[in-house]
Amino acid sequence: MNDQKRAKDLLSGLMIVAGALSTYFLFREFAAPYLAKLLDPDREKHEQARLRAQANLQRIQRSKREAIDDGGHATDGSRQTTKVEELVLNEYENQVALEVVAPEDIPVGFDDIGGLEDIIEELKESIIYPLTMPHLYSHGGPLLSAPSGVLLYGPPGCGKTMLAKAVAHESGASFINLHISTLTEKWYGDSNKLVRAVFSLALKLQPAIIFIDEIDAVLGTRRSGEHEASGMVKAEFMTLWDGLTSTNAAGKPSRIVVLGATNRINDIDEAILRRMPKKFPVPLPGKEQRLRILQLVLGDTRRDPEFNMDYIAKVTAGMSGSDIKEACRDAAMVPMREYIREHRASGAAMSSVDPQRVRGIRNEDFFGRRGGGQILMEMPTPQPSTANRRGKSSSSDQWEDPEDEMVPVSPS
Template sequence: MSDQKRYKDFVSGLVIVAGTVSAYFLFRDLVGPYIAKLVDPDREKHEQARIKAEANLQRIKRLRKEVPGEAADGSDNNGSRIDKLVLNEYENQVALEVVAPEDIPVGFADVGGLEDIIEELKEAIIYPLTLPHLYSHGGPLLSAPSGVLLYGPPGCGKTMLAKAVAHESGASFINLHISTLTEKWYGDSNKLVRAVFSLAHKLQPAIIFIDEIDAVLGTRRSGEHEASGMVKAEFMTLWDGLTSTSASGSPSRIVVLGATNRINDIDEAILRRMPKKFPVPLPGADQRRRILQLVLGTTKRDASFDLDYISKVTAGMSGSDIKEACRDAAMVPVREYIRECRASGAAMDRVSADDVRGIRTEDFFGRKGGGQILMDNHARTTRASAARAQQSKASTDLYPEIDDEEHASLSPD
């Protein structure tokens, strides 16, 4: 009788254990995720952001070069610090915007002209960030500025300069987008702003880059949405904290780098936090020549191609305009060759690029759409040359120089 009772107790125990285990797995796999989704609707998104952020930071660690000098927390280099990072859900979202310097294919050698600005950027940003021991005798006075602003007309190389600074400095580059700071939940945008600066402190030396900064940190107005005003206030409050020193007494190595073509639309308090302001104007004659050399590169050119003349008639054009003009000119020989092959009935899969002629000076003119400044400069130059040729048959200056300061007068009447 007792054996039968023990057997029943044993079976009952097994049933209870099996039921408990089954209930656990049922709750974990079915009920738990449902409840977690009700409590935190963005749980899955945050988990995916954490996984991607960890993968991105580990990749940066593998690519990053060792930065000279001791880090702010006493570690030997930034790569070892990445292994020790513990990020919250907001820092994980911002970490997706971190770009490794080696992934940026633009250096100062790829920037046409602007030597004075490049040298100033090196002395004011790159050296204090990467070689702090050289400036230790000056204390906070010789540390990197809290903010740097690049402003000027569109297409003149502001974003390219920012990329070159990130590449040459080797610092962590946080390419901050407006969409990164935009959240549907009230107050989350402020927490993301705080995460930007806390992550920058963990990854320093770091550069926080904001392109079109006037759209993010524009002038505050009375009719502005409350959430937008709170984001700006949070940003400015945390930005002032960049001047604080670390536990070891060394200044924080973080710089906010902004670019805009509407400097008057930026809030005055933001401008005060960006003591270094560099104007990036339309390129001059020497800079246009350098841009043409970089853009054309190894492109096949005809023996009669006149680089000096093209650099003169592009007065008043931005670097982006010059690049597009070169692109259109390079298409002219290809277009001619394709038409010749079609007319002769040659198979297009057997044509050779070596048979395409080089770019000529006249390929820059006569195109439809865009390049109006170039066309007007060329037309006025041609008329001036013809007039001088009639006045003096001995004149050989077919390509007179165009004054950069008078390029506005060369625009259409």
């Protein structure tokens, strides 16, 4: 009797344990996720992010499909083997998916960039084509694959971000415009999960380009006194960049390129620079490039018959493309300001202003601070090159002496 009772007690204990384990696993697998979503204070935000991300990806996929139907060629970059509806994204990937940019949303192409033809051609031949049409480079194996990272560096306002926009517009690859705020979270460890989501989403959408403007602010040099969370984000980024998951089962590298832009290349961590083998310096524009920039900026602007664009291209030596654009903006306001003041002095109503009576822009409109902007105050002084500072007679191609190139122009 005692043996039978002990056997029944043992069997009852085993059944209780089995029931408890079954209840635990059922609760963990089914009830717990549901309750977590139900009680999550950010549940509504995550659901809205998921819907917006899916709508954004669907719009991008639809635009690619329409481009092919309109007569475009379906390259490997424009073919999407997986439909957006079939993509399973977690909450972190949904946040990153909001940063995917549609090519038609960017009105900048390579034709809109003044100069930089050499950089544009190399970007096409060594990055865009291997990334979007790898079959053209299959004879070279991994040597001719797209590089893992590309860096555009140089002085501010010289076209680095504009080049990235043109790459996004014309590459046909999925373009993730990664902002610093996207990787910043208040919860410890969430930034690392967002970094992982960036690469996992790029892997699902490949070929993909991850663009980071002002990359020195995100992936700057690691220091002993920096915050632990910042160091963890950099380590996570580098681990996923070219770690164990950077190649597929066949050993082929993933078609993911990290594109960075900075004007402080010395502040970028050495390990990050090692992962960006392609580095393109974007210097201050030379005379021919300045002339091309002026032609693009002043293309639709009414100009005086005696306006000399070559003269303006020469006297703007040492200015960046952004400075030249602002100088053109301020100069174009001079004839408009004159006409408005004359019209107001005559006592006429401002509603009767006729823009067709505004005179064309002249060379002297670029000189004198009349609008508080970038208008030239005086002849720019060239900055000496490094070679000249060392006492050598050779001069740098980056700096030009406008006084040597000046052409006298009589006032209009």
